[in-house]
Amino acid sequence: MAGGSKPPPLNQRSNWHGVLLAMDLIFTNLVNGLMLGALYAIVSVGLTLVFGIIKVINFAHGEFLMVAMFLVFFATAYFGVHPYVTLVVVLPLIFGLGMLVQRVLIEPLQDSDEHIMIFATVGLSIAMINLMLMLFGPDIYSTPSSGLRTVVDMGPAMFLTGQLNILIAAIALVGGIHLFLTRTQLGRAIRATGQNRAAAQLMGINVSWVYMVTFGIGVSCVGLAAVLIAPLYPTSPEVGQYFVLLSFVVVVMGGLGSISGALLAAMIIGIVDAFAGFYLGANVKDLVVFGIFLLVLIFRPQGLFGGARNMSHVS
Amino acid sequence: MLKLNNVTAGYGSTTILHGISLEVNEGEIVTIVGGNGAGKSTTLRTISSLIKIADGSIEFEGEDITKIPAHKIVERGITMVPEARQLFPEMTVLENLQMGSFTKVARPHYKEKLDEVLTLFPRVAERLSQGAQSLSGGEQQMVAIARGMMACPRLMLFDEPSLGLAPIVVSQVFDVVKKIAASGTTVLIVEQNVFQTLQIADRGYVIENGEIGMSGPAQELMGNDHIRKAYLGI
Numbered sequence A: 001m002a003g004g005s006k007p008p009p010l011n012q013r014s015n016w017h018g019v020l021l022a023m024d025l026i027f028t029n030l031v032n033g034l035m036l037g038a039l040y041a042i043v044s045v046g047l048t049l050v051f052g053i054i055k056v057i058n059f060a061h062g063e064f065l066m067v068a069m070f071l072v073f074f075a076t077a078y079f080g081v082h083p084y085v086t087l088v089v090v091l092p093l094i095f096g097l098g099m100l101v102q103r104v105l106i107e108p109l110q111d112s113d114e115h116i117m118i119f120a121t122v123g124l125s126i127a128m129i130n131l132m133l134m135l136f137g138p139d140i141y142s143t144p145s146s147g148l149r150t151v152v153d154m155g156p157a158m159f160l161t162g163q164l165n166i167l168i169a170a171i172a173l174v175g176g177i178h179l180f181l182t183r184t185q186l187g188r189a190i191r192a193t194g195q196n197r198a199a200a201q202l203m204g205i206n207v208s209w210v211y212m213v214t215f216g217i218g219v220s221c222v223g224l225a226a227v228l229i230a231p232l233y234p235t236s237p238e239v240g241q242y243f244v245l246l247s248f249v250v251v252v253m254g255g256l257g258s259i260s261g262a263l264l265a266a267m268i269i270g271i272v273d274a275f276a277g278f279y280l281g282a283n284v285k286d287l288v289v290f291g292i293f294l295l296v297l298i299f300r301p302q303g304l305f306g307g308a309r310n311m312s313h314v315s
Numbered sequence B: 001m002l003k004l005n006n007v008t009a010g011y012g013s014t015t016i017l018h019g020i021s022l023e024v025n026e027g028e029i030v031t032i033v034g035g036n037g038a039g040k041s042t043t044l045r046t047i048s049s050l051i052k053i054a055d056g057s058i059e060f061e062g063e064d065i066t067k068i069p070a071h072k073i074v075e076r077g078i079t080m081v082p083e084a085r086q087l088f089p090e091m092t093v094l095e096n097l098q099m100g101s102f103t104k105v106a107r108p109h110y111k112e113k114l115d116e117v118l119t120l121f122p123r124v125a126e127r128l129s130q131g132a133q134s135l136s137g138g139e140q141q142m143v144a145i146a147r148g149m150m151a152c153p154r155l156m157l158f159d160e161p162s163l164g165l166a167p168i169v170v171s172q173v174f175d176v177v178k179k180i181a182a183s184g185t186t187v188l189i190v191e192q193n194v195f196q197t198l199q200i201a202d203r204g205y206v207i208e209n210g211e212i213g214m215s216g217p218a219q220e221l222m223g224n225d226h227i228r229k230a231y232l233g234i
């Protein structure tokens, strides 16, 4: 600024500054969206797996998440360990609970009208919420954050270490489930049962066992989600509803039963959620998300990524 | 080898089979003949335990298998190639064959069985990595039979394996069934092609409205007036 040259006009300077700031915000929202999407992915993968194989829409999926979050809270408090360590207790317990629900609730109804099944899982959801309300009241329980709410400042984007772990876990989970379903004998048996139950029985597959394992794996996904989010979000009997509503959107958008579809749809919903929440506000955000959902339902009812599946083979 | 004693079975509260009795001896090809809806598929499904028995009993190799669940029936050595192929549509041909040898009895023989079926069905061998859904009807039937063989069965149940196939393919299917029987597997087959089936069968049963009407050596049945009129259209 030597000589007599004037400094750039003030409004121009603030424009540049504004652009940089806007870029930062876009980047931050993108990163936040991905991390939110990762959480939806973990929850949705379990939901879509159960639907794809057992043909049951588990309306109590969120309540398994809620129960698992309570388990994380109590295990952390009781053993005084890092929340992530509670995975070794939470996973087996949730897996077992899932198997039990499949065996005593879903299986006896499996050959009856599919609407009955909706009542069954909705009923289970309400029962679980009320049981927890009875036991613990409507209060909020906060699992210690154990350093997971530490902010990582990566230049333009800022996020919490706990969020980054969710993203890593989502990628590992989807990859792991994919490998399990395609490379292992049990995984193939699960897919076979989903594609043709009677034929699976004719191969010597114990389909009732396969259903139990599948339901167990499905709800174990929210067991994992619970361990990841309990240190970041408060736990309460209604917390499941909050997280799972969008997962139903994700599962339908991804194409019912499609795991890769759920992953992609979860990321889209996560990013839309983050941007709409930031630029349009929390109230308008849901309007945008569900507006997109309705558009998908109208124009691609088979989901964004679900092919036109030929279900005629399935008995 | 297989013996049905007064088997009664059906769907829900509807009884379809009213006291079926039949027998299959080791090494035989036995056929069940009957009109649409007579209960042929239901009989095979009952043997495979896909349907629960309401009354009566089933014996296999001298043991009572009446209450054995479907997945255990396969382990015992009975495999059904079901009506309308029933492949796993979103799996590859190879994966379908792998599912065939799922039982712990069959798994150790996977390699040798795979060689065997691929030699028998060269067209299947060419399509191992193809999705099952993308195959033609005839190819799907070959895969369904191959998949059934992968389970190392001693008794194979066929439910209308030639349904909806072109005449050349139909005779290929019958050749395959003959080969399977010649290799020592006992066969119980249900078919619309009554004439062709009676030609390869040792004995036959006629089922009408869920009851066995007539039975005897295949030659005799072919000469029977009622059968000639009702099923052979002669």
Ligand SMILES: Nc1ncnc2c1ncn2[C@@H]1O[C@H](COP(=O)(O)OP(=O)(O)OP(=O)(O)O)[C@@H](O)[C@H]1O
Binding pocket: B011, B014, B016, B034, B035, B036, B037, B038, B039, B040, B041, B042, B043
């Ligand atoms: N899943 C089912 N639920 C209820 N009824 C059934 C079912 N499957 C078959 N039936 C009934 O059972 C009866 C016998 O059917 P089945 O399939 O055994 O006949 P089929 O002899 O194999 O005939 P087709 O030659 O047409 O295959 C029919 O009246 C049919 O309507």
Ligand SMILES: [Mg+2]
Binding pocket: B040, B041, B042, B083, B159, B160
């Ligand atoms: Mg039939």
